[in-house]
Amino acid sequence: MHMSTNSETKSAAVGTDPTADRPLRADAQRNRERIIEAASEAFRELGLDASVAEIARRADVGSGTLFRNYPSKEDLIYAVIEARMQEWTHVAERALTEPDAAKAFEEFMLTAADAQYRDRGLFEAFKEGLLDEPELFDCKERAVCLSEEVLKRAQQAGAVRADVSADDLGNLTAAAAAAAERSGGGNSEGSPYARYMRILLDGLKP
Amino acid sequence: MHMSTNSETKSAAVGTDPTADRPLRADAQRNRERIIEAASEAFRELGLDASVAEIARRADVGSGTLFRNYPSKEDLIYAVIEARMQEWTHVAERALTEPDAAKAFEEFMLTAADAQYRDRGLFEAFKEGLLDEPELFDCKERAVCLSEEVLKRAQQAGAVRADVSADDLGNLTAAAAAAAERSGGGNSEGSPYARYMRILLDGLKP
Amino acid sequence: MHMSTNSETKSAAVGTDPTADRPLRADAQRNRERIIEAASEAFRELGLDASVAEIARRADVGSGTLFRNYPSKEDLIYAVIEARMQEWTHVAERALTEPDAAKAFEEFMLTAADAQYRDRGLFEAFKEGLLDEPELFDCKERAVCLSEEVLKRAQQAGAVRADVSADDLGNLTAAAAAAAERSGGGNSEGSPYARYMRILLDGLKP
Amino acid sequence: MHMSTNSETKSAAVGTDPTADRPLRADAQRNRERIIEAASEAFRELGLDASVAEIARRADVGSGTLFRNYPSKEDLIYAVIEARMQEWTHVAERALTEPDAAKAFEEFMLTAADAQYRDRGLFEAFKEGLLDEPELFDCKERAVCLSEEVLKRAQQAGAVRADVSADDLGNLTAAAAAAAERSGGGNSEGSPYARYMRILLDGLKP
DNA sequence: GATGAATGAGCGTTCATTCAT
DNA sequence: CATGAATGAACGCTCATTCAT
Numbered sequence: 001m002h003m004s005t006n007s008e009t010k011s012a013a014v015g016t017d018p019t020a021d022r023p024l025r026a027d028a029q030r031n032r033e034r035i036i037e038a039a040s041e042a043f044r045e046l047g048l049d050a051s052v053a054e055i056a057r058r059a060d061v062g063s064g065t066l067f068r069n070y071p072s073k074e075d076l077i078y079a080v081i082e083a084r085m086q087e088w089t090h091v092a093e094r095a096l097t098e099p100d101a102a103k104a105f106e107e108f109m110l111t112a113a114d115a116q117y118r119d120r121g122l123f124e125a126f127k128e129g130l131l132d133e134p135e136l137f138d139c140k141e142r143a144v145c146l147s148e149e150v151l152k153r154a155q156q157a158g159a160v161r162a163d164v165s166a167d168d169l170g171n172l173t174a175a176a177a178a179a180a181e182r183s184g185g186g187n188s189e190g191s192p193y194a195r196y197m198r199i200l201l202d203g204l205k206p
Numbered sequence: 207m208h209m210s211t212n213s214e215t216k217s218a219a220v221g222t223d224p225t226a227d228r229p230l231r232a233d234a235q236r237n238r239e240r241i242i243e244a245a246s247e248a249f250r251e252l253g254l255d256a257s258v259a260e261i262a263r264r265a266d267v268g269s270g271t272l273f274r275n276y277p278s279k280e281d282l283i284y285a286v287i288e289a290r291m292q293e294w295t296h297v298a299e300r301a302l303t304e305p306d307a308a309k310a311f312e313e314f315m316l317t318a319a320d321a322q323y324r325d326r327g328l329f330e331a332f333k334e335g336l337l338d339e340p341e342l343f344d345c346k347e348r349a350v351c352l353s354e355e356v357l358k359r360a361q362q363a364g365a366v367r368a369d370v371s372a373d374d375l376g377n378l379t380a381a382a383a384a385a386a387e388r389s390g391g392g393n394s395e396g397s398p399y400a401r402y403m404r405i406l407l408d409g410l411k412p
Numbered sequence: 413m414h415m416s417t418n419s420e421t422k423s424a425a426v427g428t429d430p431t432a433d434r435p436l437r438a439d440a441q442r443n444r445e446r447i448i449e450a451a452s453e454a455f456r457e458l459g460l461d462a463s464v465a466e467i468a469r470r471a472d473v474g475s476g477t478l479f480r481n482y483p484s485k486e487d488l489i490y491a492v493i494e495a496r497m498q499e500w501t502h503v504a505e506r507a508l509t510e511p512d513a514a515k516a517f518e519e520f521m522l523t524a525a526d527a528q529y530r531d532r533g534l535f536e537a538f539k540e541g542l543l544d545e546p547e548l549f550d551c552k553e554r555a556v557c558l559s560e561e562v563l564k565r566a567q568q569a570g571a572v573r574a575d576v577s578a579d580d581l582g583n584l585t586a587a588a589a590a591a592a593e594r595s596g597g598g599n600s601e602g603s604p605y606a607r608y609m610r611i612l613l614d615g616l617k618p
Numbered sequence: 619m620h621m622s623t624n625s626e627t628k629s630a631a632v633g634t635d636p637t638a639d640r641p642l643r644a645d646a647q648r649n650r651e652r653i654i655e656a657a658s659e660a661f662r663e664l665g666l667d668a669s670v671a672e673i674a675r676r677a678d679v680g681s682g683t684l685f686r687n688y689p690s691k692e693d694l695i696y697a698v699i700e701a702r703m704q705e706w707t708h709v710a711e712r713a714l715t716e717p718d719a720a721k722a723f724e725e726f727m728l729t730a731a732d733a734q735y736r737d738r739g740l741f742e743a744f745k746e747g748l749l750d751e752p753e754l755f756d757c758k759e760r761a762v763c764l765s766e767e768v769l770k771r772a773q774q775a776g777a778v779r780a781d782v783s784a785d786d787l788g789n790l791t792a793a794a795a796a797a798a799e800r801s802g803g804g805n806s807e808g809s810p811y812a813r814y815m816r817i818l819l820d821g822l823k824p
Numbered sequence: 825g826a827t828g829a830a831t832g833a834g835c836g837t838t839c840a841t842t843c844a845t
Numbered sequence: 846c847a848t849g850a851a852t853g854a855a856c857g858c859t860c861a862t863t864c865a866t
Binding site for chain 1: 855856857858859860865866
């Protein structure tokens with residue numbers, strides 16, 4: 001993301017063709033993204049046991065390249081989680097612009113769960129306690145803080161029971177997403193996933 | 207499957223053994239139980255990645271013995287799940303003797319979730335889709351049938367929303383149990399686990 | 413050594429054929445020896461960089477077997493050094509039975525250097541400071557203590573200069589052995605090795 | 619070999635360069651020196667296992683540049699040895715200007731050993747038999763020839779035993795240096811290094 | 825020419841599975 | 846029948862070497 005912005009800036013400044021097929025540029029950054037994408041996908045399909053070689057294959061890079069970017073498998077996992085956490089943060093930020101506290105909360109939950117529904121890696125990470133690692137403290141802190149605001153607004157508006165915390169929200173959405181995962185029915189209206197989220201949201205009302 | 211074969215063997219063997227070494231059979235049976243117990247415990251503590259050697263050590267048998275009884279790690283996992291499924295079946299049977307349909311449902315859910323809360327191996331198995339393997343079809347069928355009865359009674363009594371199936375119950379309890387697992391606070395009154403089950407049960411009301 | 417003594421004892425006691433080709437017995441112990449032998453040889457030829465796989469190949473065992481016996485390469489190296497140290501200890505013990513202090517010293521030095529001449533692994537270990545690892549403290553201690561006695565006797569007899577310590581003896585014999593190694597001329601009379609030892613022993617005189 | 623090509627280039631280039639980019643040549647030359655220096659240092663500290671990347675970092679050049687100059691790690695090692703050999707050659711040349719043959723020999727030995735004491739890479743190279751590679755034949759030849767002269771003068775003066783060759787001198791000084799290395803006590807008066815050299819020089823007397 | 829990202833073979837280590845005892 | 850030593854494929858990781866920029 002950083003880098004693609006960079007290259008656009010660069011080529012725009014020079015005035016040459018920004019869309020041509022010059023095969024590589026600062027492809028290193030592109031690789032980082034490809035790797036995270038591939039890892040995300042592999043973790044979703046195979047769990048955190050997905051081998052580094054498999055991830056490298058999916059990202060279409062050598063294992064050495066993967067290592068250069070993420071010196072250990074743990075680092076790669078952290079990077080994936082961090083990416084998901086930032087997604088979560090953005091979702092919470094958007095929710096805070098919605099005036100109706102109850103609606104904001106519901107949309108926040110649905111969107112956040114959606115992200116997890118699409119990436120079971122994160123859920124396993126929850127389970128393994130990986131989110132409590134110091135490496136992830138910062139990005140988690142931000143996500144939790146914003147979630148807390150969304151939650152508190154909804155609680156003060158009487159739309160959500162008082163005995164849940166922002167931490168719970170992560171656990172619960174992750175769980176609902178994981179519960180639905182096996183059914184594989186997408187997240188359309190009548191799908192297990194939609195039903196489970198309905199149950200969860202109803203259960204969260206006072 | 208293995209298990210049922212075993213019981214047949216047992217009943218057939220009553221008083222008919224032509225060879226002198228029947229005590230070994232008792233030993234073998236005891237070994238099978240010890241292995242399942244040890245595997246259950248190891249999976250709970252270490253996840254499905256727990257090594258076969260570790261399980262053999264906990265069961266105090268050689269790895270060869272373990273292998274003789276369960277020709278592959280997968281077979282062992284299936285056997286553990288089967289044991290849990292039977293527990294589930296018993297819980298459902300007991301619930302069917304409770305006259306109050308709503309109360310029966312709630313107790314069924316709490317007890318079933320409790321079993322899963324205490325055995326994360328089963329939940330991982332859920333996630334891996336292991337329950338859909340043909341080897342487990344029979345034992346799952348029985349558990350699901352009985353759960354269905356408990357559920358339908360509660361739905362007819364107007365205590366549970368109509369758009370959930372017996373399959374969902376397994377997913378949801380597993381998810382709630384897993385969500386609570388990390389918090390580690392036991393299953394006492396104010397624990398995350400108790401809270402999550404409350405949310406789930408409330409969410410399941412019509 | 414232990415084990416081969418054991419099996420002899422055993423088969424002798426039973427009275428059956430001790431030389432027959434019953435293919436395996438308590439072969440595990442035999443493997444340990446084969447591994448040490450192979451490692452010793454590989455380290456001599458290729459240095460401590462000799463790969464574990466190469467050692468396993470030479471010992472004609474799988475890498476897993478090697479690992480079972482020596483859980484890490486370091487452990488294997490330690491085991492090799494320990495074996496050499498014990499050799500050293502025996503040499504010193506024998507030297508202490510020789511009444512002529514000067515002759516005892518010279519024979520001790522020649523025999524000890526010989527052992528190192530045949531195993532450059534030990535010398536590299538010296539260089540890497542491996543002998544100072546706590547795992548090897550005990551076996552080194554014994555060897556050094558006995559060497560010290562041999563040395564002191566010779567010094568009191570006026571056969572060796574006063575400004576050398578037992579530690580020095582290890583360094584110097586190792587160095588002489590290593591110096592001669594490349595020439596590959598064996599340790600016969602006029603070989604570089606014999607010459608270097610002569611120079612060393614002459615240099616050690618007061 | 620590389621080196622000699624270099625000096626030819628240098629002298630030929632004086633005042634004759636037809637292209638404008640001569641400064642690059644100076645850079646390239648500077649790079650070569652920096653690389654050798656860095657490699658020398660890295661080998662001394664980390665042994666021959668020092669990674670090429672580490673050497674490139676110390677030399678402050680890209681690994682590609684390093685590779686361009688020394689197409690393989692082996693080439694780099696050869697170049698370092700060659701540099702040391704030239705040092706040796708200079709030491710021998712200086713020794714030949716000293717009228718007292720015995721004193722010349724002793725100083726030659728002490729200075730040569732000093733160079734090796736400060737560069738364990740060279741000693742490892744000795745051990746690996748690298749000096750016998752054909753690539754190094756020329757530079758070794760020169761060093762050995764000059765050493766031989768120093769040695770012969772001393773032998774004819776009756777200061778050194780007759781049964782040592784110039785080859786032996788390299789082996790022996792390398793060994794003494796290596797033997798002292800672990801003790802780390804510098805090369806001051808009473809250090810192990812000084813002691814070992816004393817022993818060696820005494821041992822070399824007839 | 826210089827750079828450093830990419831490569832992939834090879835390392836030490838692990839573990840499900842097999843089999844001699 | 847129980848045992849645990851042996852196996853070897855696969856893992857995460859490293860590094861000499863190559864090559865697009």
